[in-house]
Amino acid sequence: RKEVEQDPGPFNVPEGATVAFNCTYSNSASQSFFWYRQDCRKEPKLLMSVYSSGNEDGRFTAQLNRASQYISLLIRDSKLSDSATYLCVGHTGGFKTIFGAGTRLFVKA
């Protein structure tokens, strides 16, 4: 079983829709989590960190559920520019950072 697992998608949604991605992790010792965004043929860039209390940044909300070992990303009012691959990332301490394979999102007009 992969340490960080994501549904690869693709998720095809219309503009204005709300879409949610989940990501599960297997190592209960994982200490911190992130969502990165990767545009086609570009490098990954940090979208947001994920805190135990959850956090929100504009249209984006990230949640962590330690009991069930998953993190989520909610995107409200989807824009065409949100089309990208979203990478779930877990950090188990030290230099051990595990990237999920990514979830592809297509937002259509």
Added chain:
Amino acid sequence: DVKVTQSSRYLVKRTGEKVFLECVQDMDHENMFWYRQDPGLGLRLIYFSYDVKMKEKGDIPEGYSVSREKKERFSLILESASTNQTSMYLCASNADSYNEQFFGPGTRLTVL
């Protein structure tokens, strides 16, 4: 603006060639990383370095070596390139192991 640069965006090499991929960061970061990214597999860590001349193996170090002679520069070396090393190679750096990693634009390597 933070910057990680990689020496080539695209590279084509022949089987058996020695290949050097260079990465430079201008943020004075302690840590630097080399990943490869393949469809369906995500990013896999090859090697990382937490200081000059220090290196640690990642998850898939076989067939690769690294060099960090200066803080800002981290090189990935394929001693004898093979076709299964055809991939996208991404370099990253960060100041602290818990912090955001900043990535370079990637090098798409094709080994024929």
